[in-house]
Amino acid sequence: MSDYFPDFSPRFRKSIEALSGKTVVVIGHARPDGDCIGSQVALTRLLRNQGVEVVCVNADPCPQSLLFIAEESPFDVLNFERIEALPLIFVDCADELRIGPETSKRLAGNEFLLNIDHHISNTNYASTNFVSSSSSATCELLAGMALDLGWEIDALTAEALYTGIMTDTGRFGYVATSSQVFDICSTLVKCGAEPAKISNNLYENNPFSRLKLLERYLNSLKVCFDGKVCYGVLTQKDFAETQSVYEQTEGFVDYARSVVGVEIGIIMEERKTTVKGSLRAENAQMRVDQIAAKLGGGGHACAAGLSSNLSLSELETSLLEEVGKRFDIRKGEIISDVK
């Protein structure tokens, strides 16, 4: 038996045992990602093995690239009537508002039963909270507790947990990628997770249109603030002409961040009525969440986002102005434009 989360696992077992025979909602954040969907799928299957019935809920549908783990699970997008009296188990949500504004309002009266998460900014908003901010992913925490408790992890559960870890570590590239992460993944592979299959589903299934959209994004890239910031934009025209859908921009901002010397990478995407901005930094000191917050967004110190009602060019001006302040550079001054 493993001992990954000695402070949590015994309490977790008690929390789940108390739910036997009941039905709960496992809810993740809006615009769900691999760690969110992976956590929901895995927890659903673990709970059912413990005699707990589950409904999975997200404000937004599961992305195409994650359907391979989600399609067998009881995902239910915003069927409020079915769930308004059920207790909530939050996964991968730093606070209760992450489930989306409308969902949050509608479920405000539900019991906030459990909060299982790895965000450092987690506000411990539920009756019982399992928050491990040193973990790379909520899926690392869930996998570790399940292994500690000797719970059966079948192949699909292992696949879901591995997916969450692989995506939230940026393919084993972020600082939280610890020895324990690899140790847990080794066990998940023994349980039936197939790294090649999962990697193919996540990263090797590009619609041709996505590569054409990436070409547009790369074409738009500019380096400014003395080489410290790289940003690019995608317009409605780009999406239309490449016949791409919005979720295909996943990961694009990492190209901007990956440029030698760049501290903050940015993508701005023109949606139908709003403009979406995403910021990424390698160094947590950049606190891109604070930059995003100035324009109504939020997130992590190294990864943040916002949704704005400004026009694309207005947001470009405002966002670069805020970014510039991070480098103690005079308001709005762009020192060098490479392209």
Add this chain to the structure above:
Amino acid sequence: MSDYFPDFSPRFRKSIEALSGKTVVVIGHARPDGDCIGSQVALTRLLRNQGVEVVCVNADPCPQSLLFIAEESPFDVLNFERIEALPLIFVDCADELRIGPETSKRLAGNEFLLNIDHHISNTNYASTNFVSSSSSATCELLAGMALDLGWEIDALTAEALYTGIMTDTGRFGYVATSSQVFDICSTLVKCGAEPAKISNNLYENNPFSRLKLLERYLNSLKVCFDGKVCYGVLTQKDFAETQSVYEQTEGFVDYARSVVGVEIGIIMEERKTTVKGSLRAENAQMRVDQIAAKLGGGGHACAAGLSSNLSLSELETSLLEEVGKRFDIRKGEIISDVK
């Protein structure tokens, strides 16, 4: 003590112990990659700890992106006078010609002492051969044997071994990514390998020019043979106008291979006097090594390359003709051109 390679490790210990006090050449293949350089660096350090002196040799210089592991090691590019009497330890070389045509000729008289490799096509060309074709990387084999033998693995050695595994598994994405791979990586992290630092060095250090070159490659992509093949080209003009160097195309071909439905991805690069072709497949049945061999190249079933004296457009015609045969499609017939 671990037991990763019980058939190899005791024999490996004996082979190395017999070299105590001697000097050997640790030689890798031409155009060295992460697993080649990682193996050379790690083996050098392991050998020195066992009292064996080492010269590292490659026909081509270490790529920029791998200098972070190589710069402290005794790499010596083609200083034949120094090494012509020394025994050779080959790493990551399927046969003795992989060290490059000129090097191969000059060192034909040296003793072929050890052959440490993971290629299925390895010809067991040395006096003693350690070939594990089920391993993801030569570095997996080296790490496993060192751990089996309880040899000290310091931080830089761990980093080198991890680099080889990470690159040769395609960031933990290829089929050889086993439970053992993660188990070994967990230990390497304990020994001091820092996944985030390594990942940053390998994948997050893009010269801006590389992204502009990628933009050109994406722009050139065409899908043919009923969606089964995606190929793109880079001309001398592309390299010149983006101010890129040849090694910056590393990984580009994976974009072509990643398109939904594509079985074979191809890149053709116009060099000064030759054209370089690289082929990648997800499925080993594609045997892209056989396709490359038709044009004077070779490699693995899923990853192969060639260097041709044909012009870019001649190679495009010839290579697509050979690729077409793989799909039992009439000679040279391109069924659909998306772009």
